[in-house]
Amino acid sequence: MKTMEITVTVNGKKRTETVETRMLLSDFIREQLRLTGTHLGCEHGVCGACTVLVNGKAARSCLMLAVQADGFAIDTVESLVREDGSLHPLQQAFSDNHALQCGFCTPGFMMTLVDFLQENPNPSEGEIREAISGNLCRCTGYANIVKAVEQASQALAKQGG
Numbered sequence: 001m002k003t004m005e006i007t008v009t010v011n012g013k014k015r016t017e018t019v020e021t022r023m024l025l026s027d028f029i030r031e032q033l034r035l036t037g038t039h040l041g042c043e044h045g046v047c048g049a050c051t052v053l054v055n056g057k058a059a060r061s062c063l064m065l066a067v068q069a070d071g072f073a074i075d076t077v078e079s080l081v082r083e084d085g086s087l088h089p090l091q092q093a094f095s096d097n098h099a100l101q102c103g104f105c106t107p108g109f110m111m112t113l114v115d116f117l118q119e120n121p122n123p124s125e126g127e128i129r130e131a132i133s134g135n136l137c138r139c140t141g142y143a144n145i146v147k148a149v150e151q152a153s154q155a156l157a158k159q160g161g
Contacts, residue, residue, distance in 0.1 A: 001020055002020065002021045002022075003018050003019060003020055003021065004018070004019060004021050004067050004070075005017070005018050005019075006018075006019055006066060006067055006069065006070040006071075007070060007071060008069050008070065008071070008072055008073070008074055009072070009073040009074065010029070010033060010035070010073075010074045010075075010076065011035075011074075011075055011076060011078055011079040012079065015033070017032060017033075019032065019066045019067060021065070021067050022065065023065065023066045023067075024061065024062055024063075024064065024065060024066065025052070025061040025062075025064040025065060025066045025068070025069050025074070026038060026040055026043075026050045026061035026062040026064075027066070028066035028069075029052065029061060029074070029076060032066075035076050035078050037076055037077035037078050037107045038050055038051075038052055038061060038076050038077065038107060039104055039105070039107055039108065040062060041104070041105070041108075041136070042062075043062045044062070044063075045060040045062060045063040046136070047105070047108070047135070047136040048060070048105070048108040048109070048112060048134050048135030048136060049104060049105050049107070049108040049135075049136075050062040050108060051107070051108040051109075051111040051112050051135070052074055052075060052076050052077075052111055053073075053074065053075035053079075053111055053114065053115060054069065054072055054073070054074055055072050055073050056073070056075075056115070056118070057115055058111055058112045058114075058115040058116070075111070075114075076107075076111070077106075077107035077110050077111060080110060080114070088110075088114075089151075089152045089155035089156050089159065090110055090113055090114060090117070090148070090149075090152040090156075091110065092152075092155070093147075093148040093149070093151040093152035093155065094106065094109075094110070094145070094148045096148070096151060097144045097145075097147045097148040097151060098140075098144050099140060099144040099145045099147065099148035100139075100140065101139035101140055102138075102139050105135060105136060105137045105138075105139075108135050109132060109135050109137070109145060112131065112132065112134065112135055113131065113132070113149055113152070116128075116131040116149075117149070117152065117153055117156060121153060121156060121157060122153060122157065123149065123150075123153060125146055125150070128146050128149045128150070129142070129146060131149075132145060132146075132149075
């Protein structure tokens with residue numbers, strides 16, 4: 001078993017860890033760092049449940065090796081809760097609009113949408129639907145997710161981003 005030492009900044013905290021060179025970033029996050037908000041669905045990059053931010057951009061953590069993240073900043077869904085314990089506007093909007101049911105896909109949607117809303121702070125319904133088209137949900141039917149994103153974009157605009 002070949003290992004390598006990597007240094008990553010995860011949710012704002014610098015971490016140096018030894019990992020197997022074949023370990024997926026998703027497994028590193030869940031098993032080694034014990035951040036279990038990142039979910040594993042298909043493990044082929046299709047469902048989006050494992051989406052995290054890598055240097056600020058949404059990425060499928062099941063398609064990336066942990067060693068490839070050496071020197072990078074990784075943000076997981078756990079990074080969204082504010083220091084005072086309050087919810088991120090996107091989390092609040094998902095709750096307000098019943099945009100989740102079982103919740104399995106929710107972390108991947110959240111991280112996809114954090115990146116999307118940074119790029120497009122005032123999206124149309126069509127742009128939202130296109131942004132979430134790479135994330136699969138078996139429960140909600142997407143309509144409430146779209147409503148939640150519309151609410152979150154308004155709330156973020158009031159907060160100044």
